[in-house]
Amino acid sequence: MTVRPHRIAVLALDQVVGLDLGTPSQVFTTARATDGTPFYDVRVCTPGGRPVRSTAGFQVLPDHGLELLDTADTVIVPGIHDGGALTLGTVAPEVAEALRAAYERGARIMSICTGAFVLAAAGLLDGRRATTHWAYAEQFRRLYGRVDLDPGVLFIADDRVLTSAGVAAGIDLCLHVIRLDHGSEVANRAARRCVMPPWRDGGQAQYIERPVPKATDTSTAGAREWARQRLHEPIALRDLAAQARMSVRTFTRRFRSETGLSPAQWLLQQRTDHARLLLETTDLTVDQIAHRTGFGTTAALRQQLHQRIGVAPSAYRRTFHPRPELIDT
Known part of the structure; x- marks a missing residue:
């Protein structure tokens, strides 16, 4: 039985960010089955199918108009x-209507960078947690006070x-979606094709402009x-600090600056990601x-696992392991 690829519509608006526009096609089309079958079909559309100008100095000549959103399984709005x-705080009525209609019929809706402004203007982020580029956080809050913005x-x-x-970060999100849809192994292969880490530590807090740290501070x-x-071993905060040859206080401050997470949060993330990979690729019991x-x-x-991705280990394995029926979980 042939399963059709997941349909992705990338909605480009005028002054679309060039890199954001190309990210979904580049990342999702690298996600394939072991026999080479593509998991995703990515297409670009604009309002009315008209050309739009990108921030990179070229025009986008789309093959589709907003009707592409009528049948898309996922809709992605790149930054502008x-x-x-x-x-x-406004968006063209036909764009807002098309986005809302796509969501209401069950499509997944995504944004990259300042594409979140478009989703917010369409009313899709009201009462939700959301993020956007840290440099636009205050501007976003002024326009969209009903959105719970986390710029970190x-x-x-x-x-x-x-x-x-x-x-x-749009690449991080696309890899995350591939991981949700098809598991860590497929996402890791896609990341390797894109010459990207499959999962970056921490958040964008590590990239926000801050005073340069003292030269005596070293990397964690x-x-x-x-x-x-x-x-697999117990790892205490003092052990990590000792490895970096820092005091616990200095290490904790430097670690958060570099990763956007506390050492404990980071360690839980690493352990959970490793557990997911073992559930997918080994016959080990839970x-x-x-x-x-x-x-x-x-x-x-x-x-x-339930806290981070909402499922139990056995359910995750049934979804992503190639032969879960042979494993005593």
Whole structure:
């Protein structure tokens, strides 16, 4: 039985950010089955199918108009650098209507960078958590006070509405969606094709402009790599600080500056991601995976997995392991 690819409509508006526009096509088309079958069909549209100007100095000549949103499984709005959504809190009525109609019939809606302004202007972010490029956070808050904005993360998924931070964070969001749809193994292959890490540590807080740290501060990267090799072991904050040759206080401050997360949050993220990969690619029992990833007990792994992605380990394995029926979970 042949399964049709998931249909993605990329909605380009005038002054669309060039990199944002190309990101969905580049990332999603690298997600394929082992036999080369594509999982996604990505197409670009504009209002009325008319050309729009990009911020990169070229025009976009689309093959589709807003009718593409009528049949799309996912709609993505790239960032923009001008227009009513950015300056007045408004968007063309036909665009708002098309976006709302797509959401109401069950489509997943995504934005990259300042594309969140368009979703907010269409009313799709009211009462939701969302993010956008950190440099536009105050402008966003002034225009869209009903949105719970968090400018410190790379992306946010609130039900079927997903928003990402600036530029490269759009790649992080697309890889996250591939991971949700097809598992870590497919997402990791797509990331390798894009020459990207499958998951970046922390959030965009690490990129916000701040005073240059003192020269005596050193990186925590070595300590993070040390921890990744020992996820099965108990790892205390003082152990991480010792690896970086810092005091606990200095290490904690520097770690958050570099990753946007506390050491404890980062460690939970690493352990959960490793557990997901083992659930997908090994025949280990859930109890064995809990021990190998440092959770210690099945109950602790179940709690973290449910908190982060909303499913139990056994349910996750049934979805993403190639032959879950052969595994005693």
